[in-house]
Amino acid sequence: xxxxxxxxxxxxIPARMQAQAAKDLERLAREKLAAEGFLPEALKTFAGxxxxxxxxxxxxxxxxxxxxxxxxxxxxxxxxxxxxxxxxTGLTRExxxxxxxxxxAHIDRPGRPTPEMVAEIVDAIVxxxxxxxSMTWGxxxxxxxxxxxxxxxxxxxxxxxxxxxxIDSADLTEGHRFMGARxxxxxxxxxxxxDGLARHFVVLDAEERKERIMDAARTLxxxxxxxxxxxxxxxxxxxxxAEWPTPILGDMxxxxxxxxxxxxxxxxxxxxxxxAVRDARTGFLVPHFITVANVEAPDGGKAIAAGNERVLxxxxxxxxxxxxxDKTVAxxxxxxxxxxxxxxxxxxxxxxxxxxxxxxxxxxxPFVRDDTQTKTWAKVAAALCKADLVSAMVGEFPExxxxxxGYYAEAQGYDPExxxxxxxxxxxxxxxxxxPVQAVAATVALADKLDMLVSFFAIDEKPTGSRDPYALxxxxxxxxxxxxxxxxxxxxxxxxxxxxxAFFADRLKVLLREQGQRHDLVDAVFALGDDDIVRIVSxxxxxxxxxxxxxxxxxxAGYKRAVNILKAEEKKxxxxxxxxxxxxxxxxxxxxxxxxxxxxxxxxxxxxxxxDFATAMRELAALRPAVDxxxxxxxxxxxxxxxRENRLRLLAKVRDAMGxxxxxxQVTG
Amino acid sequence: xxxxxxxxxxxxxxxxxxxSRQGCVILQPHDIEVGAGTLHPxxxxxxxxxxxxxxxxxxxxxxxxxxxxxxxPNRLQHYYxxxxxxxxxxxxxxxxxxxxxxxxGLDLRLHDIRFVEDxxxxxxxxxxxLGWEVWCDGMEISQYTYFQQVGGLDVNPVAGELTYGLExxxxxxxxxxxxxxxxxxxxxxxxxxxxxDVFLENERQQSEANFHLYDVETLKRQFDDMERTVPxxxxxxxxxxxxxxxxxxxxxxxASHLFNLMDARGAIAVAExxxxxxxxxxxxxxxxxxxxxxxxxxx
Numbered sequence: 001x002x003x004x005x006x007x008x009x010x011x012x013i014p015a016r017m018q019a020q021a022a023k024d025l026e027r028l029a030r031e032k033l034a035a036e037g038f039l040p041e042a043l044k045t046f047a048g049x050x051x052x053x054x055x056x057x058x059x060x061x062x063x064x065x066x067x068x069x070x071x072x073x074x075x076x077x078x079x080x081x082x083x084x085x086x087x088x089t090g091l092t093r094e095x096x097x098x099x100x101x102x103x104x105a106h107i108d109r110p111g112r113p114t115p116e117m118v119a120e121i122v123d124a125i126v127x128x129x130x131x132x133x134s135m136t137w138g139x140x141x142x143x144x145x146x147x148x149x150x151x152x153x154x155x156x157x158x159x160x161x162x163x164x165x166x167i168d169s170a171d172l173t174e175g176h177r178f179m180g181a182r183x184x185x186x187x188x189x190x191x192x193x194x195d196g197l198a199r200h201f202v203v204l205d206a207e208e209r210k211e212r213i214m215d216a217a218r219t220l221x222x223x224x225x226x227x228x229x230x231x232x233x234x235x236x237x238x239x240x241x242a243e244w245p246t247p248i249l250g251d252m253x254x255x256x257x258x259x260x261x262x263x264x265x266x267x268x269x270x271x272x273x274x275x276a277v278r279d280a281r282t283g284f285l286v287p288h289f290i291t292v293a294n295v296e297a298p299d300g301g302k303a304i305a306a307g308n309e310r311v312l313x314x315x316x317x318x319x320x321x322x323x324x325x326d327k328t329v330a331x332x333x334x335x336x337x338x339x340x341x342x343x344x345x346x347x348x349x350x351x352x353x354x355x356x357x358x359x360x361x362x363x364x365x366p367f368v369r370d371d372t373q374t375k376t377w378a379k380v381a382a383a384l385c386k387a388d389l390v391s392a393m394v395g396e397f398p399e400x401x402x403x404x405x406g407y408y409a410e411a412q413g414y415d416p417e418x419x420x421x422x423x424x425x426x427x428x429x430x431x432x433x434x435x436p437v438q439a440v441a442a443t444v445a446l447a448d449k450l451d452m453l454v455s456f457f458a459i460d461e462k463p464t465g466s467r468d469p470y471a472l473x474x475x476x477x478x479x480x481x482x483x484x485x486x487x488x489x490x491x492x493x494x495x496x497x498x499x500x501x502a503f504f505a506d507r508l509k510v511l512l513r514e515q516g517q518r519h520d521l522v523d524a525v526f527a528l529g530d531d532d533i534v535r536i537v538s539x540x541x542x543x544x545x546x547x548x549x550x551x552x553x554x555x556x557a558g559y560k561r562a563v564n565i566l567k568a569e570e571k572k573x574x575x576x577x578x579x580x581x582x583x584x585x586x587x588x589x590x591x592x593x594x595x596x597x598x599x600x601x602x603x604x605x606x607x608x609x610x611x612d613f614a615t616a617m618r619e620l621a622a623l624r625p626a627v628d629x630x631x632x633x634x635x636x637x638x639x640x641x642x643x644r645e646n647r648l649r650l651l652a653k654v655r656d657a658m659g660x661x662x663x664x665x666q667v668t669g
Numbered sequence: 670x671x672x673x674x675x676x677x678x679x680x681x682x683x684x685x686x687x688x689s690r691q692g693c694v695i696l697q698p699h700d701i702e703v704g705a706g707t708l709h710p711x712x713x714x715x716x717x718x719x720x721x722x723x724x725x726x727x728x729x730x731x732x733x734x735x736x737x738x739x740x741x742p743n744r745l746q747h748y749y750x751x752x753x754x755x756x757x758x759x760x761x762x763x764x765x766x767x768x769x770x771x772x773x774g775l776d777l778r779l780h781d782i783r784f785v786e787d788x789x790x791x792x793x794x795x796x797x798x799l800g801w802e803v804w805c806d807g808m809e810i811s812q813y814t815y816f817q818q819v820g821g822l823d824v825n826p827v828a829g830e831l832t833y834g835l836e837x838x839x840x841x842x843x844x845x846x847x848x849x850x851x852x853x854x855x856x857x858x859x860x861x862x863x864x865x866d867v868f869l870e871n872e873r874q875q876s877e878a879n880f881h882l883y884d885v886e887t888l889k890r891q892f893d894d895m896e897r898t899v900p901x902x903x904x905x906x907x908x909x910x911x912x913x914x915x916x917x918x919x920x921x922x923x924a925s926h927l928f929n930l931m932d933a934r935g936a937i938a939v940a941e942x943x944x945x946x947x948x949x950x951x952x953x954x955x956x957x958x959x960x961x962x963x964x965x966x967x968x
Contacts, residue, residue: 015785015786133788136817136825138760145799147815177782295781307781310808312807
């Protein structure tokens with residue numbers, strides 16, 4: 001079946017937009033083809049520095065014929081209505097069909113040749129492409145991310161003829177800007193296209209470019225006895241900056257290695273898009289870097305390496321200037337300058353925020369680790385944790401906030417725990433980032449995030465839908481992860497208002513769900529109203545294990561049965577209150593349940609007091625035979641009122657005993 | 670690269686020659702202090718309106734706060750930008766630009782030239798455009814922009830702007846690490862001069878004045894005077910009935926430079942900053958609108 005090949009060839013597309021552009025092109029093409037009745041057997045898109053490409057396999061030569069039945073006005077409707085219907089369908093009155101007193105139009109549309117449709121579809125895609133930012137150029141009106149130069153569009157090896165704002169479609173494209181023939185070439189299908197590009201020094205597929213970069217970069221580092229410092233984010237960017245990516249290893253003046261490694265790496269990555277190289281055994285950086293050039297130069301990249309080396313030296317000289325200057329300024333002096341930095345118009349300055357974090361850290365510290373040293377250090381660290389924001393280095397590299405504070409604190413003789421807390425208090429920055437483990441760092445990290453959450457909730461800046469400009473979801477998840485990791489028993493209610501507590505509950509649910517936990521179990525535990533994240537999670541885990549046992553599943557069935565009976569009885573009138581008793585004439589199964597419940601209640605109480613949820617669940621499980629036997633042999637709705645009331649009390653007691661462990665009514669299984 | 674790299678003035682002459690051959694008017698610098706070559710009326714004003722325009726010129730650019738008494742190898746408070754404006758931008762503008770790099774002696778097969786996203790914006794003149802910074806072996810050597818708006822008005826047809834940082838480019842070509850060491854003229858000629866010979870003293874004296882000597886109250890008063898002068902000049906009419914935009918715009922430039930001087934003196938509080946920038950933008954906008962009216966544009 002015929003193939004469609006489309007290439008939109010432009011000036012350099014920003015690297016950060018390429019991956020999304022490939023996805024958008026695929027989505028739009030699929031949607032628009034489907035709307036015209038085309039379902040390609042395969043469709044793939046590619047994005048690179050100068051081109052977006054689409055190849056669709058298995059399209060028919062023409063659109064399938066289509067038949068549409070459209071309902072019109074009733075028979076005897078005013079002429080006006082009928083005329084309108086005729087106009088919209090393009091039929092005459094004789095061609096309408098009557099059915100059940102209503103006019104119907106049967107419209108047959110012969111399928112149009114595929115190229116005609118493709119021309120329209122491409123025009124619509126190009127004009128409506130969702131670039132994050134677009135522009136016009138020259139005297140034209142078309143918008144594209146940068147000037148669009150060529151449209152290659154061939155179907156079944158023939159050019160699909162059309163023009164978009166003066167750009168004629170053709171079967172021509174261009175290769176690398178600097179390497180090879182530097183002339184346009186013809187491509188009539190995808191194989192010719194890909195081969196042609198390869199001959200003209202263009203790797204079409206971003207994944208292939210990535211492999212090329214990683215293979216060559218690892219080899220270069222390995223050849224010197226070192227190891228590449230891999231960096232996924234950087235790779236994603238450089239893969240969009242070169243059509244013929246060619247890693248080159250350059251040297252760095254070893255004197256720069258006395259700068260903090262984070263500074264060197266950030267300067268390399270942010271300013272220059274270089275990969276760092278390290279000693280595989282020690283993990284220390286070595287005085288080299290790897291740049292990914294777009295050309296394979298005839299001198300083997302010597303001139304390119306030399307040029308990049310000089311640029312890096314200039315950059316690192318700047319960094320050294322900042323480092324030397326910042327080290328001499330006391331963090332406490334920097335702190336004073338925070339009064340001039342606005343945090344948020346409604347939430348005061350960074351100095352205000354630091355003061356709030358300090359107060360919070362002091363309150364939180366005893367829950368993390370109850371000793372005076374932790375409290376003292378946490379207070380000092382919390383007060384200083386934002387001081388590096390006004391340092392020259394963080395001004396240059398905002399992503400080094402925290403890290404630099406740690407270095408400056410070390411250089412100025414603070415305790416290592418304090419320096420560590422400054423360094424790590426922004427952690428965890430994402431679901432895969434690690435959590436500060438040391439008590440002082442964990443305390444400051446908790447205070448930092450709780451202040452964010454409490455402050456923004458107080459001014460009603462809560463996340464809604466996909467909008468979360470202050471990353472409050474991340475902050476709440478961070479709090480949860482720190483609490484769990486450090487087993488900190490923080491009574492959240494004492495620190496946050498109700499709406500924020502509910503927000504935490506939602507975040508915890510998301511977290512547990514991601515870990516494969518059933519969300520109904522989370523609900524069952526939350527319904528108890530606990531605010532201790534550590535306890536909640538161990539309860540959920542115990543509940544999950546319990547319900548996976550046969551006893552657990554059966555007991556759940558018994559619970560539901562009891563609750564249903566109680567609900568039905570409740571509709572007739574108020575349930576009897578008070579404790580069930582051992583009635584003289586009671587069947588042995590009733591007496592047995594009374595005794596079993598009495599025993600279980602005591603044991604469950606003990607286990608819960610020790611937060612030994614597994615034992616509590618086991619005690620519940622032990623109830624199962626008694627509950628099953630009771631339902632088997634005893635009729636709750638006895639004609640004797642006293643018996644009926646006692647049995648209802650008994651069921652209520654089963655419900656309540658289980659309810660102390662979890663709200664089993666929320667469990668769906 | 671050729672055997673002997675271009676001197677600083679040799680670089681300028683090559684660029685003049687090259688862009689002259691592309692049909693550009695070769696202009697001399699505007700005779701008022703500006704913070705960037707873009708602000709020359711040949712770019713800011715000529716970018717607006719329907720008439721075609723091609724020009725190239727060197728513009729001394731003054732950034733008082735960047736002064737380092739000539740001690741920082743890369744930072745000067747007075748430096749040169751080479752500016753090219755092509756309206757409408759020709760379809761082969763990128764190739765023309767790359768041609769200019771070859772003209773100044775860069776072998777494009779030996780070096781790594783890259784177009785890295787950089788969207789240009791100048792809030793004081795209400796201007797923005799999309800484009801790149803152009804890298805040569807990891808160093809930014811040019812800014813390349815397709816103007817979309819100036820003075821808050823759409824640029825139609827679109828003007829392409831190229832800005833070369835001349836000192837940096839020359840340092841790269843000559844392989845020197847400090848601007849003062851650049852060969853200004855032919856180092857083998859009868860009277861060789863370095864960039865330092867010509868401009869180091871200027872950096873020292875101007876840096877001192879920028880940071881310590883100007884009287885802030887005087888600067889503020891002068892700014893206010895310029896701000897008042899702009900609408901007053903805009904209200905005037907020339908012999909053909911046109912608004913007197915060009916003299917008015919000169920006073921916007923003066924106001925802008927006075928703002929930069931106040932900034933270098935540390936006289937502008939964070940909260941005031943936006944307000945000053947807004948005032949300059951408003952003045953530019955008035956000029957841009959008057960220019961469009963004169964040009965018969967429909968912005």
